[in-house]
Amino acid sequence: MQEPLLGAEGPDYDTFPERPPPSPGDRARVGALQNKRVFLATFAAVLGNFSFGYALVYTSPVIPALEHSLDPDLHLTKSQASWFGSVFTLGAAAGGLSAMILNDLLGRKLSIMFSAVPSAAGYALMAGAHGLWMLLLGRTLTGFAGGLTAACIPVYVSEIAPPGVRGALGATPQLMAVFGSLSLYTLGLLLPWRWLAVAGEAPVLVMILLLSFMPNSPRFLLSRGRDEEALQALAWLRGVDADVHWEFEQIQDNVRRQSSRVSWAEARAPHMCRPIAVALLMRFLQQLTGITPILVYLQSIFDSTAVLLPPKDDAAIVGAMRLLSVLIAALTMDLAGRKVLLFVSAAIMFAANLTLGLYIHFGPRPVSPNSTAGLESVSWGDLAQPLAAPTSYLTLVPLLATMLFIMGYAMGWGPITWLLMSEVLPLRARGVASGLCVLASWLTAFVLTKSFLPVVSAFGLQVPFFFFAAICLVSLVFTGCCVPETKGRSLEQIESFFRTGRRSFLR
Numbered sequence: 001m002q003e004p005l006l007g008a009e010g011p012d013y014d015t016f017p018e019r020p021p022p023s024p025g026d027r028a029r030v031g032a033l034q035n036k037r038v039f040l041a042t043f044a045a046v047l048g049n050f051s052f053g054y055a056l057v058y059t060s061p062v063i064p065a066l067e068h069s070l071d072p073d074l075h076l077t078k079s080q081a082s083w084f085g086s087v088f089t090l091g092a093a094a095g096g097l098s099a100m101i102l103n104d105l106l107g108r109k110l111s112i113m114f115s116a117v118p119s120a121a122g123y124a125l126m127a128g129a130h131g132l133w134m135l136l137l138g139r140t141l142t143g144f145a146g147g148l149t150a151a152c153i154p155v156y157v158s159e160i161a162p163p164g165v166r167g168a169l170g171a172t173p174q175l176m177a178v179f180g181s182l183s184l185y186t187l188g189l190l191l192p193w194r195w196l197a198v199a200g201e202a203p204v205l206v207m208i209l210l211l212s213f214m215p216n217s218p219r220f221l222l223s224r225g226r227d228e229e230a231l232q233a234l235a236w237l238r239g240v241d242a243d244v245h246w247e248f249e250q251i252q253d254n255v256r257r258q259s260s261r262v263s264w265a266e267a268r269a270p271h272m273c274r275p276i277a278v279a280l281l282m283r284f285l286q287q288l289t290g291i292t293p294i295l296v297y298l299q300s301i302f303d304s305t306a307v308l309l310p311p312k313d314d315a316a317i318v319g320a321m322r323l324l325s326v327l328i329a330a331l332t333m334d335l336a337g338r339k340v341l342l343f344v345s346a347a348i349m350f351a352a353n354l355t356l357g358l359y360i361h362f363g364p365r366p367v368s369p370n371s372t373a374g375l376e377s378v379s380w381g382d383l384a385q386p387l388a389a390p391t392s393y394l395t396l397v398p399l400l401a402t403m404l405f406i407m408g409y410a411m412g413w414g415p416i417t418w419l420l421m422s423e424v425l426p427l428r429a430r431g432v433a434s435g436l437c438v439l440a441s442w443l444t445a446f447v448l449t450k451s452f453l454p455v456v457s458a459f460g461l462q463v464p465f466f467f468f469a470a471i472c473l474v475s476l477v478f479t480g481c482c483v484p485e486t487k488g489r490s491l492e493q494i495e496s497f498f499r500t501g502r503r504s505f506l507r
Contacts, residue, residue, distance in 0.1 A: 038161055038237050042169050044210035045156050046176040048112050048149035050203045051119055053180030055142035056292070057319075058126075058196065059085045060299045061188035066135075073131045080132060082453045085296045087136050088143035089446035095147025096438025102148065103434060107224075108156035109216045112149055116204045119145035123204070127197035138197070143442075151438040154418045155425075159217040160237050162247075163489065168331070170419030175327065178410060181295065182319035189316060218248070222255040275424040275498045276433050278482055282417045283441035285475045289349055290468035291409050292445040293452040294402070301461070302398065321403040325410035337487040338416050342479045345412020350472035352405035357465035359397045413475065423486045423494055 063085060066076040076084060095115070102111040122141030129135045153173050161169040180203070187196055215233035222230045234244045234251075294301065298318060425433045455464055486494050 037239060038165070038169065040210075041160055041214045041237065042157050042172055044207065044214050045109070045112055045153050046172045047203050047207035047210070048115055048119075048145075048153055049173040049176040050180035050183075051142075051200065051207070052146035052149055053177030054184045054200050054203070055119070055122070055139075055146055055180075056088060056177070057181045057184050057295050057298065058139075058142075058200070059088075059296055060185065062193040062196065063297070064299055064303065065193050074129065074135075076132075078453065078457075082450060084132075084135055084139060085293075085453075086446055086449035088139050088146070088296075089292065089442045089449055091140035091143025091145075092147030092150065092442035093439050093446060094140075095144040095149075096151050096436070096440075096442055097147075098144070099148050099151035099434065099438060100432045100436060103152055103155065104220075104223075104432065107216050107220045108152050108159065109211060109214060111152040112156065113208055113211050115145040115148040115152075116208050117145075118142070118148075119204045120201055123197045123200040127194050129194075142200075147438050147442055150418075150441075151434045154421060155434050156217055158419070158423060159219045160215075162238070166419075166423075170423070171415040173418055174410070174415035175323070178319070178322045178414075182316070182323050185316040185319040189313075219251055219255060222252055227252070272426055275426060276436075278484075279421040279425055279433065279437050280440055281478060281482070282420060283437045284444055285471065285478060286413050286417045287441050287444040287448060288468070288471040289409065289413060289475065290353065290448065290464060290471075291414070293449045293464070294405070296449055297452065298402075301402075317399065318402050318406050322406040322410045325407040328411055337485050338420060339479060339483055339485050341412040342416055342483060343412075343476060345408045345414075345416075346472045346475040346479065348408025348411070349405050349413070350469050350476075352401045352408060353465045353469035353472060355401040356398065356405070357462040357469060359401065360460070360462040360465065420483065420486065424484070424498070426498070 063076060063081050066074055066084075067081060069075045095118075099111065102114065106114065118141040122138040122143075122145065125134045125138030125141065129138065150173075154170065157169050157173065158166060184196065187199055191199065215236050216229075218230040218234040218237070221227075221233060230252075231244070231248055234248055235242070238244045238247070421434060421437050425437075452464060484494070484497060489497075
C-alpha cells in the first residue's frame with residue numbers, strides 16, 4: 001500500500017522538514033490579522049465578479065421592457081432580443097482569450113484593474129443607447145470585462161489565500177457574481193432600464209480604488225524574479241507578526257522548478273494535460289447545465305409559463321435563493337469537500353430540470369398567439385405561447401423548480417468549478433490555461449444562449465430542460481471518475497498529485 005502523499009518526499013514534492021509549519025498557537029495569534037488582510041484583498045478583487053454577475057443578467061428585465069418600447073430604434077424583435085441576450089457571451093469569450101496573454105503579461109491584479117475600462121465604457125453605452133448597435137456594443141464590452149475577470153480573479157484569490165480558507169475564499173467570486181445578479185433583479189423592480197446601466201458603474205469604480213492599495217500575487221511576483229516584492233506581499237497578506245518564511249520557501253521552490261515556459265511537447269505530458277483537461281471539461285459541463293440561458297432569459301421564461309406570482313418577483317426570489325445557496329457552499333466547501341458538493345449539486349440540478357421539463361410538457365395548455373402578428377414583430381413570450389392564467393398552487397412548480405436548480409448550481413457546479421480551475425491548473429500554464437477555460441466556457445454559453453430561443457420556438461420550452469437534465473447525469477459520472485478532492489491541500493501538493501499520480505492523495 002502506498003504511503004499518503006502528505007508524507008512523501010522526493011524531487012516532485014518536498015515537505016520542507018528543516019522548517020516546520022507554524023504551531024496552532026502561532027496561527028491563532030496572527031489569524032485574525034491575516035484573515036482581515038486576505039479578506040480585504042479578496043473583496044477588492046471580487047468586486048469585478050459583482051459587476052460580471054450584474055451585467056450577465058442585465059437583459060432579464062431589459063428585454064421585456066424593450067420588446068414593448070414605443071421607440072422604433074430600441075424596439076426589439078425576437079431575433080434582436082436573441083442577439084442582445086447572447087452577445088455578452090461572445091464578449092466574455094474574447095475576454096477569456098485576452099486573459100491568456102494579460103494574466104501572465106500584466107499579472108493577476110493589473111489584469112483585473114484593466115477590465116474596468118471596457119466595463120465602464122459598456123455600461124455608459126447602454127445607459128445612453130439610441131439604437132440597437134449601442135446596446136449590442138455595450139453588452140459586448142461588459143461581456144469582455146466579465147470574461148477577463150472570470151479568468152483572472154479565481155487565480156488571484158487562490159494564489160493569495162492560505163490553504164485553510166482557500167475553499168471559502170474560492171467561493172467568493174461566485175458569491176459576488178450572484179450578489180451582483182440579485183442586485184440587478186432587485187433594482188429592476190425600482191429603476192428604468194437606462195438607470196440600471198448607470199448603477200452598474202458604481203462597483204467598477206470602487207474596485208479600481210481598492211485594488212490600487214492591494215498587493216499582487218506572490219506567486220506571480222516570484223515568477224517574474226521580483227523576490228523581495230513577493231516576500232513583502234506575502235508578509236502583508238499574512239500579517240506583520242506572521243512567520244512567512246516557511247510558506248515563502250515552499251512557493252519559491254515550486255516557482256523555481258517551473259520558471260521556464262511550457263513547450264508543446266511538455267504540454268502533452270500527463271501531469272500537464274490531465275489537469276488542463278479536467279478544468280476544461282468542468283467549464284464545458286458547467287455551461288451545458290443551462291445556467292447562462294436560464295439566467296439571461298429568466299423573466300421571459302416565467303412570462304411564458306403559468307406562474308402564480310408576477311415574473312419580476314419570481315426573478316428576484318430566484319436571485320435571493322441563488323445568493324443563499326452560494327453562502328452555504330462557501331461555508332461547507334472546506335468541511336464537506338469539493339466532490340461531495342459536486343455530486344449533490346448535479347443531482348439537485350437534474351431533478352429540477354426534469355421537473356421543469358415535465359411541468360411545461362404536461363402542464364396547462366398554451367394559449368394560441370395572435371395569428372395576425374408577424375413572427376419578427378412579436379415578443380419571445382408571445383412566440384413561445386404563454387400558458388393559461390394560473391388557477392392553482394400547482395403553478396408554483398416553475399418557481400420552485402427554478403429555485404431548486406439555482407440552489408443546486410450555486411452549491412456546487414457554480415463556485416467549485418471556478419475554484420478547482422484555479423487549484424488544479426499547473427503554475428507554469430495557469431495564466432494561459434485559465435484563459436483557455438474561460439474561452440471554452442463562454443463559447444459554449446454563446447451557442448446555448450443564441451440557440452435557446454430558436455429551439456424553444458421550433459420544439460417547445462420543455463426540450464432545452466430535458467437536455468439540461470441529461471447533461472447533469474453526465475456531470476455526475478464525470479465527477480466520480482475524473483475530479484480529485486483538493487480540500488485542505490496546498491497548490492503545490494495538488495500539483496504534485498498530478499505529477500506523481502498517487503491515488504492516496506484523494507483519500
